[in-house]
Amino acid sequence: MLDAGLRHETKQPLYEEVAGRISYLIEQGTLRPGDRVPSIRNLSKQMQVSINTVKEAYSQLEDRRLLEARPQSGYYVCAHLPELPAEPIVNRPALNPSEVNLSNVYRLVMQDLLKPELLQLGVAVPNPELLPIEKLNRMLTRETRRFAPQSVSYDLPPGNLRLRQQIAQRLLLSGCTLSPDQIVTTSGCVEAVVLALQVLCKPGDAVAIETPFYYNFLQVIEELGLKALEIPASPRGGISLEALEYALARNHGEVKACIVISNFNNPLGSLMSDEDKQKLVKLLENHQVPLIEDDIYGDLSYRDERPSVAKSFDKTGNVLLCSSISKTLAPGYRVGWIAAGRYQEQIEHRKMITNVAVPSPTQLAIAEFLANGGYEHHLRSIRRIYARQTAQMADAIGRFFPAGTRVSRPKGGFVLWVEMPEQIDSLKLYERCKQVGITIAPGQLFSIEGNFRNCIRLNAACWNPCVEAAIETLGRLAEELLAA
Numbered sequence: 195m196l197d198a199g200l201r202h203e204t205k206q207p208l209y210e211e212v213a214g215r216i217s218y219l220i221e222q223g224t225l226r227p228g229d230r231v232p233s234i235r236n237l238s239k240q241m242q243v244s245i246n247t248v249k250e251a252y253s254q255l256e257d258r259r260l261l262e263a264r265p266q267s268g269y270y271v272c273a274h275l276p277e278l279p280a281e282p283i284v285n286r287p288a289l290n291p292s293e294v295n296l297s298n299v300y301r302l303v304m305q306d307l308l309k310p311e312l313l314q315l316g317v318a319v320p321n322p323e324l325l326p327i328e329k330l331n332r333m334l335t336r337e338t339r340r341f342a343p344q345s346v347s348y349d350l351p352p353g354n355l356r357l358r359q360q361i362a363q364r365l366l367l368s369g370c371t372l373s374p375d376q377i378v379t380t381s382g383c384v385e386a387v388v389l390a391l392q393v394l395c396k397p398g399d400a401v402a403i404e405t406p407f408y409y410n411f412l413q414v415i416e417e418l419g420l421k422a423l424e425i426p427a428s429p430r431g432g433i434s435l436e437a438l439e440y441a442l443a444r445n446h447g448e449v450k451a452c453i454v455i456s457n458f459n460n461p462l463g464s465l466m467s468d469e470d471k472q473k474l475v476k477l478l479e480n481h482q483v484p485l486i487e488d489d490i491y492g493d494l495s496y497r498d499e500r501p502s503v504a505k506s507f508d509k510t511g512n513v514l515l516c517s518s519i520s521k522t523l524a525p526g527y528r529v530g531w532i533a534a535g536r537y538q539e540q541i542e543h544r545k546m547i548t549n550v551a552v553p554s555p556t557q558l559a560i561a562e563f564l565a566n567g568g569y570e571h572h573l574r575s576i577r578r579i580y581a582r583q584t585a586q587m588a589d590a591i592g593r594f595f596p597a598g599t600r601v602s603r604p605k606g607g608f609v610l611w612v613e614m615p616e617q618i619d620s621l622k623l624y625e626r627c628k629q630v631g632i633t634i635a636p637g638q639l640f641s642i643e644g645n646f647r648n649c650i651r652l653n654a655a656c657w658n659p660c661v662e663a664a665i666e667t668l669g670r671l672a673e674e675l676l677a678a
């Protein structure tokens with residue numbers, strides 16, 4: 195049934211290859227619900243891999259609810275396989291730069307973010323229970339004692355050297371060979387992107403963005419007096435390079451920057467292939483448009499290996515790579531960074547005149563965590579949990595939402611993009627679910643043109659019976675709106 199021997203030259207870990215083959219056989223219907231799959235020992239012999247590799251593969255497939263272990267009997271294909279709804283289709287924007295005016299919807303939603311009595315499914319924050327809070331805070335205390343004078347002094351741009359060394363080391367895993375001098379620390383990823391926009395653009399300029407697009411950046415574009423040029427993106431592969439090329443040619447000279455969330459995009463969950471990242475870098479270079487790349491979710495790949503960044507294909511310094519530890523370690527520490535290519539000096543200067551420096555204590559603590567805190571081990575554990583939970587939430591959406599609802603299938607991160615039948619207005623759904631104590635992110639927030647009326651973004655960082663019940667309630671409210 196299965197080819198003997200795996201091709202060991204692939205970049206995937208072996209257990210993922212084994213898991214991939216079994217899930218392929220399930221998808222194709224070769225292995226059907228209720229079928230017994232080969233025993234661990236047999237499969238290990240057949241595929242010439244270790245027993246532990248097969249155990250790990252089966253445990254992954256259990257997490258994804260494709261296999262179940264039966265005591266004394268072995269592993270079986272789950273009787274009820276998760277029937278995921280189809281993936282969303284993103285409509286095509288007009289490809290004209292437009293002013294952004296989202297403030298009303300944004301304010302409405304932001305007010306509710308601070309209310310602890312609401313179940314917050316609308317914000318893209320990590321699950322606090324999965325953050326190494328005690329360890330981090332211990333390191334904060336220890337490091338501020340160890341470097342007492344430094345901890346209360348300015349760590350002027352480019353920022354804490356040890357932290358930048360650690361970031362440079364980690365960037366190797368994304369395909370980048372950078373020195374600490376090519377990195378500036380920032381107060382989170384948002385500040386990195388704001389600094390980049392301030393350096394690259396002046397009021398009235400246009401910025402090419404994916405659509406749907408992370409709403410905080412739409413607000414930033416509005417506040418800086420810039421125009422947004424929305425480029426369609428797909429939930430699988432991200433920004434359409436064809437549409438981008440067309441839009442750049444059509445709006446020649448007007449576009450001064452392009453922002454792309456290349457890995458596990460918020461809100462679509464899309465992941466650009468290496469080939470597309472390379473093409474994107476080339477295309478923007480040819481048009482002399484700098485790329486601001488946001489890689490904040492890159493470390494949250496459901497595979498053990500993180501994907502590359504577009505910056506790794508940058509030979510001319512045209513890419514400004516922005517990221518932070520807000521999704522993996524501590525959003526409240528406000529530690530991020532930018533590797534700004536040929537704009538390094540300008541970014542350092544802009545950081546200095548904006549707010550002088552990133553707070554020293556949190557830089558010290560994150561530097562120590564990245565060096566000695568077991569960051570990779572932490573990532574391995576949360577990646578698996580987020581993979582399982584996004585699958586569980588997608589499955590529940592398939593069960594409870596109206597027929598015809600589509601949902602994204604991210605390969606990393608923890609947000610889901612849900613496209614409901616066209617008649618459902620997500621702002622109305624927002625109002626109704628707020629009345630029963632739940633918040634969602636309405637689709638209109640993610641576009642300057644009021645697109646995505648029938649879409650919502652949900653946070654799958656937490657999964658428990660209470661969240662499952664909330665998804666059921668949301669599905670019922672969506673059904674009611676549809677019937678009305």
Ligand SMILES: Cc1ncc(COP(=O)(O)O)c(C=O)c1O
Pocket residue numbers: 318319381382383384385408455460488490517518519520525529530
């Ligand atoms: C794509 C993206 N970039 C940036 C941020 C915010 O980053 P930070 O908290 O590090 O400023 C978020 C948070 O939701 C995000 O989704």
